[in-house]
Amino acid sequence: MRTFFLVIIMMILFTGSAGAQIIRGIVVNKDKEPIEDVHIQVRDLEITTVSNTDGFFEISLNNKAAGSEKITLITSRVGYESAKHTYQLSEIEGETISLEMRPSIYESETVVVTATRTQRDIEEVTIPVTVVPDRQIQSSGSLRLSDILGEQTGLQVVNDHGTGIQVQGFASDYTLIMIDGNPVIGRTAGTLDLTRISVRNVKQIEIVKGPSSALWGSDALAGVINIITENSAAPFSAGLTSRYGENNTLDLSGDVSFNTSQWQNDLFINRNSSGGYSLNPNSISQTVPEFENYTFSYNTDLEISDRLILDASARYFTETQDNLSSISSSDGDQQILDSYASQDDFVAKPTLTYTPVDRLNFDLSWMTSFYKTVTDLTFRESGEVYEYTEFNQYYNKPELQATYRWTEQHHSVLGTGVVLERLDAERYPSQPNFTTQFVFLQHSWIPTQKFEVTGGFRFDSHSEYSSQISPKFSARFNLTDRIQLRGSIGRGFKAPEFRQLFLDFTNPTAGYSVFGSSTVTEGIEQLQSEGNIAQILIPLSNLEEIKAESSWAANFGVDLDVTERIRWRINLFRNNVTDLIETSPIARKTNGQSVFSYFNLHDVYTQGIETEVRWTLNPNFQASVGYQFLDARRLFEEERTVQDEQGEVVTRTFSSYEPMFNRSKHSGNVKLFYDNEAGWGASLRGIFRGQYGLYDSNGNSYVDGGEYEDSYMLWNASASKRLFEKFTLQAGVDNLLDHTDVNTPNLPGRLWYLQASVRF
Numbered sequence: 075m076r077t078f079f080l081v082i083i084m085m086i087l088f089t090g091s092a093g094a095q096i097i098r099g100i101v102v103n104k105d106k107e108p109i110e111d112v113h114i115q116v117r118d119l120e121i122t123t124v125s126n127t128d129g130f131f132e133i134s135l136n137n138k139a140a141g142s143e144k145i146t147l148i149t150s151r152v153g154y155e156s157a158k159h160t161y162q163l164s165e166i167e168g169e170t171i172s173l174e175m176r177p178s179i180y181e182s183e184t185v186v187v188t189a190t191r192t193q194r195d196i197e198e199v200t201i202p203v204t205v206v207p208d209r210q211i212q213s214s215g216s217l218r219l220s221d222i223l224g225e226q227t228g229l230q231v232v233n234d235h236g237t238g239i240q241v242q243g244f245a246s247d248y249t250l251i252m253i254d255g256n257p258v259i260g261r262t263a264g265t266l267d268l269t270r271i272s273v274r275n276v277k278q279i280e281i282v283k284g285p286s287s288a289l290w291g292s293d294a295l296a297g298v299i300n301i302i303t304e305n306s307a308a309p310f311s312a313g314l315t316s317r318y319g320e321n322n323t324l325d326l327s328g329d330v331s332f333n334t335s336q337w338q339n340d341l342f343i344n345r346n347s348s349g350g351y352s353l354n355p356n357s358i359s360q361t362v363p364e365f366e367n368y369t370f371s372y373n374t375d376l377e378i379s380d381r382l383i384l385d386a387s388a389r390y391f392t393e394t395q396d397n398l399s400s401i402s403s404s405d406g407d408q409q410i411l412d413s414y415a416s417q418d419d420f421v422a423k424p425t426l427t428y429t430p431v432d433r434l435n436f437d438l439s440w441m442t443s444f445y446k447t448v449t450d451l452t453f454r455e456s457g458e459v460y461e462y463t464e465f466n467q468y469y470n471k472p473e474l475q476a477t478y479r480w481t482e483q484h485h486s487v488l489g490t491g492v493v494l495e496r497l498d499a500e501r502y503p504s505q506p507n508f509t510t511q512f513v514f515l516q517h518s519w520i521p522t523q524k525f526e527v528t529g530g531f532r533f534d535s536h537s538e539y540s541s542q543i544s545p546k547f548s549a550r551f552n553l554t555d556r557i558q559l560r561g562s563i564g565r566g567f568k569a570p571e572f573r574q575l576f577l578d579f580t581n582p583t584a585g586y587s588v589f590g591s592s593t594v595t596e597g598i599e600q601l602q603s604e605g606n607i608a609q610i611l612i613p614l615s616n617l618e619e620i621k622a623e624s625s626w627a628a629n630f631g632v633d634l635d636v637t638e639r640i641r642w643r644i645n646l647f648r649n650n651v652t653d654l655i656e657t658s659p660i661a662r663k664t665n666g667q668s669v670f671s672y673f674n675l676h677d678v679y680t681q682g683i684e685t686e687v688r689w690t691l692n693p694n695f696q697a698s699v700g701y702q703f704l705d706a707r708r709l710f711e712e713e714r715t716v717q718d719e720q721g722e723v724v725t726r727t728f729s730s731y732e733p734m735f736n737r738s739k740h741s742g743n744v745k746l747f748y749d750n751e752a753g754w755g756a757s758l759r760g761i762f763r764g765q766y767g768l769y770d771s772n773g774n775s776y777v778d779g780g781e782y783e784d785s786y787m788l789w790n791a792s793a794s795k796r797l798f799e800k801f802t803l804q805a806g807v808d809n810l811l812d813h814t815d816v817n818t819p820n821l822p823g824r825l826w827y828l829q830a831s832v833r834f
Contacts, residue, residue: 098171102129110129113482121133144163145162154177186199199550207453211276215616220269227685238267240294240388242283242284242680243737250299252290256441276301277302281297285546288516289530293568295625312331315327316829317827319827320822320825320827322349326344345519347367351823368390368392371387373385389421392417397413398412399413409454410455411451417712426435435476435478439473464500467572492510495572496508507537512532516530525551542622546565547726560571574590575620586663587601589670598661601661606664617660623652623653640690646681651677656673695746697745699744704741705733735768735770740785745759754798757793762785765785788809789810790810792806806829810824
């Protein structure tokens with residue numbers, strides 16, 4: 075309040091020298107506190123300004139209005155309701171007016187960047203964005219990204235060479251995972267293992283469902299998940315967290331921030347380890363092996379001048395695993411192998427932001443990243459090496475982005491760059507590399523405060539497959555103060571992966587071979603020359619280079635504020651995918667095994683509805699219930715010999731859309747969160763997964779009636795108490811009812827934990 079009155083006094087003194095056609099004022103909230111960064115527009119005159127840190131503004135009308143005219147000022151800002159303020163110009167000239175703004179009905183004040191690549195209020199973007207805030211992450215006691223994503227509506231945690239996420243029925247290959255806008259590389263068979271990512275220093279997780287290739291390129295066919303890390307604004311802050319639980323799981327985290335007015339620094343360290351667990355007592359291998367990993371990250375912002383800022387970040391993750399394996403010799407003797415595996419993941423990105431004039435920003439960045447895995451199998455008895463493999467992936471992306479706000483109604487984003495990727499691995503003898511040049515453009519038009527349309531496209535020129543154009547159009551319309559409509563239609567694509575183009579692999583124990591579409595001809599000819607091919611199933615002349623997978627998708631949603639405390643969100647979606655890449659046998663070897671390669675085989679569609687009701691009873695108690703209905707099917711064509719109408723035997727092709735594996739038609743969740751001023755907190759979260767087909771027992775490649783796994787419900791609970799404002803104790807149990815399934819390795823059974831944390 076003292077600041078407010080000082081500003082008022084200064085403005086009154088300054089007002090004495092005011093000239094004609096000048097409007098001065100201050101923007102305040104209901105408590106008369108100044109509000110900065112408020113856009114003030116003079117309606118019909120296309121004159122705008124922005125309030126400063128004291129809420130003060132000044133507008134010169136340049137003699138465009140007569141003194142007898144009425145002037146309407148329109149105020150708008152993230153988290154507040156836009157408002158109109160009408161005055162007689164002659165009455166306010168030389169005066170200092172006060173414009174009051176009210177918070178939005180649904181008090182989000184949540185700013186997101188993933189939807190538009192610019193900072194926007196979540197209530198104003200034209201596509202639905204789900205945000206998981208740090209408060210919910212901390213209250214739920216989640217450690218890794220897979221823990222928190224599995225509790226969100228419309229997301230399904232699945233296992234396929236790691237723990238991935240399924241979005242709108244798409245496998246984990248099709249969702250782009252980013253940390254602070256930087257893609258995380260290092261996928262195994264298309265799955266990015268979400269357990270690699272700690273959520274200890276996360277500010278919020280932004281989830282965009284539906285194709286987002288128009289802004290983010292390949293891998294964003296199903297959507298984007300962007301993890302925004304925490305950056306403290308305090309001059310100094312630090313924290314420590316320690317957690318111990320079932321399976322000797324130990325998690326230690328520490329963070330420290332030190333900031334001046336021009337230089338901000340945030341450092342984070344995490345150590346996570348577990349003794350692993352086994353769901354199959356008949357196997358000598360653990361389902362999840364004993365592991366130990368470390369995460370280091372550092373972010374810094376340096377304000378070089380008023381118009382030039384340097385932002386730089388670096389993150390390093392390293393993990394080692396120990397397990398047992400076995401092989402059987404030709405005479406049936408079993409030999410035990412010691413299995414050691416490691417993985418390293420590094421990313422760094424400096425960004426220069428230059429603001430040559432107001433409303434125009436340039437962001438010049440260079441992201442560099444590498445991912446490395448090592449697998450070492452040795453005989454336990456002799457110590458001899460059975461198999462040693464290395465995999466190295468390198469990724470570089472220089473990028474330039476320009477953002478310009480033409481007026482309050484028109485915003486544009488233009489960007490260009492190049493992605494340079496390279497592999498160095500024994501299974502890829504040619505050491506392949508990709509080069510992708512891209513340019514994207516997006517424009518938003520806000521004709522009224524109730525209506526906004528956004529359109530854009532991205533062009534990707536790839537060195538190994540045809541160029542891709544990914545357009546997208548979306549719109550938001552505020553039907554009333556309590557009803558928002560959002561709709562979008564767009565195209566997404568997924569580039570063929572290195573393995574799908576260049577893999578050259580023969581399993582040393584099973585004996586089968588897999589080739590990429592670019593290496594399959596040479597590989598088959600090599601096997602033929604060695605006398606290892608018994609039968610060619612598909613002639614080599616019929617093999618073609620695979621194309622990028624693509625989809626057209628439509629989303630339509632409604633946000634309904636039933637009351638000021640209850641929001642009901644509904645979203646309908648439909649995705650049509652063409653040129654889905656699948657593996658198929660192309661030859662039979664003399665050892666009885668097959669040779670596989672990759673093809674564009676099937677068309678797929680996914681469609682369904684998501685709905686979620688969130689209830690904020692009071693600032694201390696929040697509840698939500700979510701549900702998804704999913705229909706995911708793929709096209710099958712089969713040739714059959716039948717008799718036609720004339721009685722002749724002919725071959726005809728029959729096609730049908732059949733259910734896909736590992737998709738649940740019904741899924742949902744219920745979540746309760748509570749905390750109070752005394753420092754007590756608690757949460758109870760339930761996750762439901764309906765029936766889903768997991769294994770193809772009859773080999774027809776689609777789910778039959780007898781191939782469904784049972785549905786299940788998981789319950790997770792936690793309780794916490796804050797002591798002396800700085801210390802917090804937390805205890806929790808995940809999977810309260812101890813549900814396990816040997817076919818679901820990410821569910822180890824009931825897990826208890828104790829946690830202590832302190833903040834300075």
